[in-house]
Amino acid sequence: MNLITELPRATWLIFRMHLAATAVSRRALAGILFAAIPPLFAFLALNIGGDGDMGERVFMYLGVLVLLQVVAPALGVFLGIGAIADETEARTITYPFTRPIPRASVFLGRWLASLLVLSVLLLASGAGVAAITMRASSPPSPEAVQGLVGATLLAGVLYSLGAAVIGVIFKRGQVIALGYAFAFEVMLANIPGSAQKLSLQFYLRSLFVGDDGANWRSLEIFEPSKFLDASASSERLMVTAAILLAIGCITVTRKQFVLSS
Amino acid sequence: MSAIVLAENLGRWYGEVVGLGDLSVEFEPGITGLVGPNGAGKSTFMKLMVGELRPARGRLTVLGETPFGNRALHRHLGFCPQQDALYEHQTGRQFVRDLLRLGGWSRREADGLAVRALERVGLEDAMDRKVNGYSKGMRQRTRLAQAIAHGPKLVIADEPLTGLDPIARRQTNELFRGLAEDGCSVIISSHVLHEVENLTETMVLIHRGRLLAQGSVREVRRLISRHPSRVDLVARDPRRLATALLPLDHIRTIKLGADPGTLTVETDDIAAFHSAFAGVAAAAGAGVSGFKSDDASLEAVFDYLVG
Numbered sequence: 272m273n274l275i276t277e278l279p280r281a282t283w284l285i286f287r288m289h290l291a292a293t294a295v296s297r298r299a300l301a302g303i304l305f306a307a308i309p310p311l312f313a314f315l316a317l318n319i320g321g322d323g324d325m326g327e328r329v330f331m332y333l334g335v336l337v338l339l340q341v342v343a344p345a346l347g348v349f350l351g352i353g354a355i356a357d358e359t360e361a362r363t364i365t366y367p368f369t370r371p372i373p374r375a376s377v378f379l380g381r382w383l384a385s386l387l388v389l390s391v392l393l394l395a396s397g398a399g400v401a402a403i404t405m406r407a408s409s410p411p412s413p414e415a416v417q418g419l420v421g422a423t424l425l426a427g428v429l430y431s432l433g434a435a436v437i438g439v440i441f442k443r444g445q446v447i448a449l450g451y452a453f454a455f456e457v458m459l460a461n462i463p464g465s466a467q468k469l470s471l472q473f474y475l476r477s478l479f480v481g482d483d484g485a486n487w488r489s490l491e492i493f494e495p496s497k498f499l500d501a502s503a504s505s506e507r508l509m510v511t512a513a514i515l516l517a518i519g520c521i522t523v524t525r526k527q528f529v530l531s532s
Numbered sequence: 533m534s535a536i537v538l539a540e541n542l543g544r545w546y547g548e549v550v551g552l553g554d555l556s557v558e559f560e561p562g563i564t565g566l567v568g569p570n571g572a573g574k575s576t577f578m579k580l581m582v583g584e585l586r587p588a589r590g591r592l593t594v595l596g597e598t599p600f601g602n603r604a605l606h607r608h609l610g611f612c613p614q615q616d617a618l619y620e621h622q623t624g625r626q627f628v629r630d631l632l633r634l635g636g637w638s639r640r641e642a643d644g645l646a647v648r649a650l651e652r653v654g655l656e657d658a659m660d661r662k663v664n665g666y667s668k669g670m671r672q673r674t675r676l677a678q679a680i681a682h683g684p685k686l687v688i689a690d691e692p693l694t695g696l697d698p699i700a701r702r703q704t705n706e707l708f709r710g711l712a713e714d715g716c717s718v719i720i721s722s723h724v725l726h727e728v729e730n731l732t733e734t735m736v737l738i739h740r741g742r743l744l745a746q747g748s749v750r751e752v753r754r755l756i757s758r759h760p761s762r763v764d765l766v767a768r769d770p771r772r773l774a775t776a777l778l779p780l781d782h783i784r785t786i787k788l789g790a791d792p793g794t795l796t797v798e799t800d801d802i803a804a805f806h807s808a809f810a811g812v813a814a815a816a817g818a819g820v821s822g823f824k825s826d827d828a829s830l831e832a833v834f835d836y837l838v839g
Binding site: 277281284285288291292295361362363365366367368369370371372373374 | 579603609611621631636
C-alpha cells in the first residue's frame, strides 16, 4: 500500500484508538474545568451587581481576554502537547512505530483526537458565554458571536498543533509551549507596533474585529466598577486568606503524599 | 544459510553514552539468544533491529532490509519490547486487535488473529479484561501476543521471560520453540543466562556494545579456551588437596574458599583435570565431599568473558 492511501487509513485508525482515552484523560477533565471559566465569569458579570445591560461588552471582554487569550492557548497546549509526548512518556510509542504504517500517522491521528476533544471544549465554552450574554438586554450580534467562536476554534487548532510539534521536538515540551503561549505571545500581541504581527493572537483578533475595527475599539473603553473603600476591601481579603488557609490545612492533613523512589 | 540479521560496525550513541560500540555480527535463522549484562547494549541493538532507532554508524540489515521506517519489513517483524507499557484503557483483546489493524487487517480478521495469539500465550480467560488490571506476567504475555499475532518471519523479544512465573516461563519457552518449528526465527535477549541456555544452543554474547563471542555454548567455550575452567571443591582437608593438585600441568590457580573446607580450582584443560582428579584426590586422602564443575554452564562462560 502506498503512502497516499496508507497515511489517511492509519491516521484514522490511530485517531479511533485514542479518541476515547483522550476524552477521559486527566488533561481533558482538567480542560472541562478550565472551559467552564468563561461562562461562569459571564454569568457572574451579568447577574452579580445588576450589570445585565452589558451583554455585548461582557461577551467581547470575556471572548477576547479570557477565551481567546487564555483558555484557548492553555487548553491547546495541555491537550496538544500530549499527542506524541504522552506516547513517549508512557513508552508505548514502540508499538505503532514497529507497525507497517507511516510514522506521521501516529502524530496526525493522536493530534486529531486531541483536537476533537479540544474543539468540543472550546465550542462549549464559547457557546456558553454567548448563550448567557445573549439573554442580557444588550446582547452581542450574531456576527460577533460567530466571529469570536470561529477565532477561538482556530486558536485551538493552532495552539494545539504548535504544542504537539513542540512535544515531538522537546522532551519536556510543556514548559516551552506554555512559555511560548503565555510569555512570548502575550508580550508580542500586546505591545504597540507591528511586532504584533509575529503573534498568533494578532491574526486571531483580525478574524472578528470587523473591517473598521469597531469590535476591538469597544474593548478600549473599559470602565472599571466602582472601587470599594479600603476597610471593606481589607476585610474581604482577610476572609479570602482565612478560607485559603483552612483549605490548605485540611488538605495537608488528609492527603497522602506518595514520594517517588 | 543466509543471515536474517547482519550488522557491520554498528554503533549507536545516546549523547556521550555508548549504547552500542562497534558491533559486527550475523544471526542465522532459528532461535538465537542475545546475552549480556544490563547495559551491554542488547535493548539498543533490538531497537535498531526493529527500526525504532537509526544507527549512528555502520550498517544493519534485517531480513535483507534496512529497518528504520521500513514499512514493508515491519509486516514481517514482531517486537516484544522490554518496557512494561500497554495502552491502559484497552482490554488485552482490543490492544492486540488494534495493533493488528494497523497492519492492514480488517476488524474481523484482526479480532480472530488477536484471539488466537492471546490463546497461544495463555490469556484466553483474561483477554476481555482491561490490561491495567493484569498482573506483571499477564502484561508480559500480552506484549508477546501482539508480537506474534500477525505471523511474522522474525520475532524479536527483549527480556521476554522477565516477570514470568516458572509455569509461564516454560509455556513461553514452548511458544518460542513452536514458532521456530513453524519456520519463524526468534531472537531473545536476556541477562539471565540459564533462561537462554534452556531455550537454545545458539547465542551471541555482547558486552559494552561489542561482540564478545558467538556460536553454540560449546563453540563459545572453545573460542575462549584461553580462559580457565573453574571447579568448586569441598574437602575435609582442602590444603592437602590443593597441595596434591598443584603439580598438575594444567592447573592455573587454586584458591581456598571463605567457607571452611572449600576451594576453587582454575584449569586450562578441564578434560585433563577430570581424568586426573579422582586419582590425585584418592592418593591425597583429603576427603573430597563436593565437586562442582561450571564448565557446561553458560553462566561460567559468561563470568569469564565479562570478567
